[in-house]
Amino acid sequence: AQSVTQLGSHVSVSEGALVLLRCNYSSSVPPYLFWYVQYPNQGLQLLLKYTSAATLVKGINGFEAEFKKSETSFHLTKPSAHMSDAAEYFCAVSLNTGGFKTIFGAGTRLFVKA
């Protein structure tokens, strides 16, 4: 069965430090992978997505993610955290199985310390 696992429900970093949010997926077909961010009391918005082009994907706000097929991973990184990055981040996988199927991870809440 297809699934998405986000390691760590909470991650805390200092301002200026590296942000690393982990996402692993399982899929029997080539996946399309997404990272969404949710700020308090707002809906989700797309950070970036992988659609089988370049394996290193750059998104908004300085975030990027690398698709590693051998590791079935799509970890999200940012070199230097900013206070405004504090939010909840969701990894999602969409599968072309002849019908709609997008599976979201449980989310990782990012805290940024001054």
Add this chain to the structure above:
Amino acid sequence: GAGVSQSPSNKVTEKGKDVELRCDPISGHTALYWYRQSLGQGLEFLIYFQGNSAPDKSGLPSDRFSAERTGGSVSTLTIQRTQQEDSAVYLCASSLRTGVQETQYFGPGTRLLVL
């Protein structure tokens, strides 16, 4: 242009009552999705409207849940005989086209509390 809007933003109801949640997608978007987000959980897919095709209802948790999309635009999610476990944030999203590569644009959600 305007994003996805949802109403009401908050809804408190008593167990056993019916509720209707509304979603206005981005104009021109052909696909519309409903998700449920429970506390500490990821997003749970509920239903997907794909243009003029029959909706994918495979995520609806019980027959108390139903949804319709009138005129290819506004959608209403109805929960009949609400239960306390229905308490969650209900998110609506739309995308320009159908297809698994499409970016979904989310509304702010409706927070439902069933007492």
